[in-house]
Amino acid sequence: MSITIKDVEHVANLARLDLSEAEKEQFAGQLNAILKYAEKLNQLDTDGIEPTSHVLPLANVMRDDEVRDSWPVEKVLRNAPEEEDGQFRVPAVLE
Amino acid sequence: MSVFDLRLSELHNRLQNKQLSVTELVEHSFKRIAETDGEIGAFLTLNEEGARKEAQALDARLAEGGERGLLFGVPAGVKDNIVTESLRTTCGSKFLDNHDPIYDATVVSKLRSAQSVTIGKLNMDEFAMGGSNENSAYRAVRNPWNLERVPGGSSGGSAASVAAGQVYFSLGSDTGGSIRQPAAYCGVVGLKPTYGLVSRFGLVAFASSLDQIGPITKNVEDSAYVLQAIAGHDHRDSTSANVDVPDYLSALTGDVKGLRIGVPKEYIGQGVDPQVKERVLEALKVFESLGATWEEISLPHTEYAVATYYLLASSEASSNLARFDGVRYGVRADNPANLLDLYRRSRSEGFGPEVKRRIMLGTYALSSGYYDAYYKKAQQVRTLIKRDFDQAFEQYDLIIGPTAPTTAFKLGEQVNDPLTMYLNDICTIPVSLAGVPAISVPCGLAEGLPVGLQIIGKPFDESTVLRAAHAFESQAGFRDLRPALS
Numbered sequence: 001m002s003i004t005i006k007d008v009e010h011v012a013n014l015a016r017l018d019l020s021e022a023e024k025e026q027f028a029g030q031l032n033a034i035l036k037y038a039e040k041l042n043q044l045d046t047d048g049i050e051p052t053s054h055v056l057p058l059a060n061v062m063r064d065d066e067v068r069d070s071w072p073v074e075k076v077l078r079n080a081p082e083e084e085d086g087q088f089r090v091p092a093v094l095e
Numbered sequence: 096m097s098v099f100d101l102r103l104s105e106l107h108n109r110l111q112n113k114q115l116s117v118t119e120l121v122e123h124s125f126k127r128i129a130e131t132d133g134e135i136g137a138f139l140t141l142n143e144e145g146a147r148k149e150a151q152a153l154d155a156r157l158a159e160g161g162e163r164g165l166l167f168g169v170p171a172g173v174k175d176n177i178v179t180e181s182l183r184t185t186c187g188s189k190f191l192d193n194h195d196p197i198y199d200a201t202v203v204s205k206l207r208s209a210q211s212v213t214i215g216k217l218n219m220d221e222f223a224m225g226g227s228n229e230n231s232a233y234r235a236v237r238n239p240w241n242l243e244r245v246p247g248g249s250s251g252g253s254a255a256s257v258a259a260g261q262v263y264f265s266l267g268s269d270t271g272g273s274i275r276q277p278a279a280y281c282g283v284v285g286l287k288p289t290y291g292l293v294s295r296f297g298l299v300a301f302a303s304s305l306d307q308i309g310p311i312t313k314n315v316e317d318s319a320y321v322l323q324a325i326a327g328h329d330h331r332d333s334t335s336a337n338v339d340v341p342d343y344l345s346a347l348t349g350d351v352k353g354l355r356i357g358v359p360k361e362y363i364g365q366g367v368d369p370q371v372k373e374r375v376l377e378a379l380k381v382f383e384s385l386g387a388t389w390e391e392i393s394l395p396h397t398e399y400a401v402a403t404y405y406l407l408a409s410s411e412a413s414s415n416l417a418r419f420d421g422v423r424y425g426v427r428a429d430n431p432a433n434l435l436d437l438y439r440r441s442r443s444e445g446f447g448p449e450v451k452r453r454i455m456l457g458t459y460a461l462s463s464g465y466y467d468a469y470y471k472k473a474q475q476v477r478t479l480i481k482r483d484f485d486q487a488f489e490q491y492d493l494i495i496g497p498t499a500p501t502t503a504f505k506l507g508e509q510v511n512d513p514l515t516m517y518l519n520d521i522c523t524i525p526v527s528l529a530g531v532p533a534i535s536v537p538c539g540l541a542e543g544l545p546v547g548l549q550i551i552g553k554p555f556d557e558s559t560v561l562r563a564a565h566a567f568e569s570q571a572g573f574r575d576l577r578p579a580l581s
Contacts, residue, residue: 015458018443048418051474054304055530061333
């Protein structure tokens, strides 16, 4: 199975990336090579093998429900490309 | 001889006895950077004003007398994916070109408590994606041993700055080898701790199940000191392990008698440069002479590790890097037509090619219809890789091999061939997937370039890793190898 330009466009849309025609060509080729290499994993029978998402025996890490200060608004907005009235400004979501 | 070649204990004594001031150390750092960094390119941002002020404050405290910690006044560099409050942090990306963090990473707070002085922020592959530092959006870093060669990556600035004597030590981060491989290429000591030993709070996430911060130093003793300062549980990182941190210094006994070492045949087989293999075999003779024993073993799933890693790390990256959307920080595209256009154009303008490639790969592996075939399959193979290590550690105390299959390659040599570039990490990636600790320590030169010996330990057994590395270093005589950089 091989990645077409159409597949690249679909994945770029999911990833919220705009790619140039040259990038699409290049990524199609490179992703094909990488995924072809990754097919070697199919040599292994993994039926019944538990997936490892991380190596620590940790689940549902809890902390005490204590009231703590949150960041001051001016600090949080310090790197905002655009802000207004103490909030991040973005283009209209609903048109 | 540079003042940075002094042992930490000696440096400390000179500070305590007022033969040396923190200001002199900090000025030495900036002078060395001014002399060498035009060629090396290790630093992205210098903390000149902040470091000088800090040095003055520390000198005032020295004048008051009293005992100080060993890292007191010691100049350090910090990889630029570790956030530093009010000190520009770019992750080597144009996306965060003007990013001014509002807090310190936990490791930075800890270095501050130890009263080490942050000299500046170190160059890296963009978002830590790369093994040569050529993926920095700013400039490629050059290897102090040979300016035509890469320093390795992604912590290339961190390794090169220590090798070039610009800082006393540095912090790097390691996802698939990004501390160990550049340490090997630059002839310095790089430690990747057990996953969870060092807090990731304030480390800009690449692959959260693999990322780990660690020290890059000139010798093993310094590595133990820095690890001591940065290790420990942190409630702000939910993957931080709640374990007791032992005294790493007391582990440096020089005694490795009776240690059982496994040497994976997969790490010294095909694709490994014969001279690199030769240096590793010589290192094993040193261990024999010290009373340790070694045998060849097999980690049978090694050949699957690189494919597993690139699927898992890219999947995690595609999710983690979704936060760079042009809303809260970083690049925002001009005059967006709507919110979707804002996301798409900001990301496309802000990210470099390797970052886009990995986001694409990860998004594909996680997408509907391919999740089981790629992402889940890779997670299952990760289990098999981890079992290789679990089984080996039932019989052996340590696993030893090369850190990288070759020495530093030339700039430009592999940059257009991502797959070949990925295969440089064949000896470090399995270790990352298993989450176990490993150190790279210099074991000689091959054609004038440093070779790194990788010493891998059981989970949370940094003490044995450091003990073996220290004993080797003391016996083998490569501790004071320095590049002939003018």
